[in-house]
Amino acid sequence: MKTKVAIVKYEKPVESVGKAIALSGALDKLKKGDRVFIKPNIVFWSRSVAMPPWGVITTTRVVEDVLRQVIKRKPGEIIIGEGTVTSDPKDRETPEHAFETLGYNKIARKYGAKIINVFDKNFRQVDLGGGIRLNLAEDLLNADFVISLPVLKTHAQTRVSLSMKNIKGCLDMESRKLCHSADMINDLDFHVSRLVKALPEACTIIDGIYTLERGPAYTGNARRSNIILASSDLLAADITGAALLGFNPAEVPHIKMCCKEADIFPSPESVELVGEPLENMVRPHKWAFPYNKDDTLPLNLERIGVKGFSLPRYDHSICTYCSELMGPIQMTIGKTWDGKAFDDVEVLTGKIHRPTPGMNHTILLGQCQVKLNKENKHIKNRILVPGCPPKIDKLISGLKESGIEADPAVFENLDMTPGLFMKRYKGKTEFSQKFYRADEKLNTSEGYKLPFFR
Incomplete structure (x- = not known):
């Protein structure tokens, strides 16, 4: 049956x-x-x-x-x-x-x-x-x-x-x-x-x-x-x-x-x-999040013209700790992009990604990447970001070493990041917090109201 x-x-x-x-x-x-x-x-x-x-x-x-x-x-x-x-x-x-x-x-x-x-x-x-x-x-x-x-x-x-x-x-x-x-x-x-x-x-x-x-x-x-x-x-x-x-x-x-x-x-x-x-x-x-045809750069970064930077598409081997940094890294690149090409920088994640020949700086994000590629002879400037979760201070200094002046606040205040995504729902009545609160008002059309920021 x-x-x-x-x-x-x-x-x-x-x-x-x-x-x-x-x-x-x-x-x-x-x-x-x-x-x-x-x-x-x-x-x-x-x-x-x-x-x-x-x-x-x-x-x-x-x-x-x-x-x-x-x-x-x-x-x-x-x-x-x-x-x-x-x-x-x-x-x-x-x-x-x-x-x-x-x-x-x-x-x-x-x-x-x-x-x-x-x-x-x-x-x-x-x-x-x-x-x-x-x-x-x-x-x-x-x-x-x-x-x-x-x-x-x-x-x-x-x-x-x-x-x-x-x-x-x-x-x-x-x-x-x-x-x-x-x-x-x-x-x-x-x-x-x-x-x-x-x-x-x-x-x-x-x-x-x-x-x-x-x-x-x-x-x-x-x-x-x-x-x-x-x-x-x-x-x-x-x-x-x-x-x-x-x-x-x-x-x-x-x-x-x-x-x-x-x-x-x-x-x-x-x-x-x-x-x-x-x-x-x-x-x-x-x-799937959209990438360019080579899977080397998120499409949102390619559309604004970013050059000299590579963030290869995530694969099955990347876990939550590294994947939660993908958004902040993209935000950093978008904020620092001024029309001038970066110095051929790549950020590798997960347990599979290998360095790209010709890149000047290779950032190995997380202990899996450090273990996989720390001895790779094809890397010109090896920048290690160890740890699981990856050490944020090492990521910030690593980006700086490669010529990218990252705003530390983007990474140090990850708990604030969801607030940036509230704009897409604000003012849309169908997105109500009433379904996420145990309150008698849940059974009414009025619902439960919560400010977007506390």
Whole structure:
């Protein structure tokens, strides 16, 4: 029998999510007394500005609406867990700030749930087959029933980031880095395709109230799409979610790999769709950031005429710590560009990039690049930016050594960066903070208002 996947228009709090769960039977296998682990997606958070969470973070509205349905089944312990990546790996204040600001602590008290930062808890190594061993949160592994609550969004590396990719947030940091392998076969997609093997009984509700193009973070473009997906099977939901975002699921590598393992065809025809017709709900979203034809420079920099600088396209091997610096580096180049060509400078990232012959300065960003190319004889002026995360002071001094006078504030105040992206949403009434706050006003059309900057 085909697995049911419900596609529902989001129209009302509580009712729309409840309808999707009922149509799909997503919670049918949740038994009385079960220990439940709920995994939302809080991929990034800022304590300095009211960041744009639209399409980036699972709405508090959906988290609460799912909790309402869960407690009807009279489960045992309910844990809401996430492992938000912060610039400082030791930072515990930012995740706690997110839980409080998003209202997670409030709804946890209301429904008797427990909120955890998985980095504060224990991990256990799991053999996922294919030679893959990763450390997953024990609270996830010890659960009787797991609920994945991702956002309906695209991803600059894996094309889509849905139910299965969402589980990556329960890995410890070393395992996350391992997922960004330099192996062209056992790459990021391969690792993501294996994550579902570790789960106990599971289901998913995909939050598409807001969707995201060119995700996974605030640098992408959010849309108000009003879609809820639900299924008792993560793969079936992701096949459908990919199709809703305009993809052929067979062209999404990790979905294709999972389908091969499950012996099903990567197509919506392999699932039983209920609710709204798929063709009426498709919202094509782009996933890759545009580059020039040589993949050596982001298109936004080429369009303003930047010469003598190269920032090769990111690949699967670049992890979050380096990827979060791509935006600030581009901002720096844009700010310092005065029409005069830079002195043939390149910035290399990840575990694969090799130096380009003829460049005068090669900046090796992060410990992976330092390890890979620190002895490379083709580099004229080798500039090392070690560390994971990369050391910001070394990056700033390295850019200066290559002739680029970087504004230190761009890198030293990364927590402020989301504020720069607020302009695209300001004044658009469909982008409301009410969906990201636990407040009685969430059930009214008035909503909850939060200043763009605090």
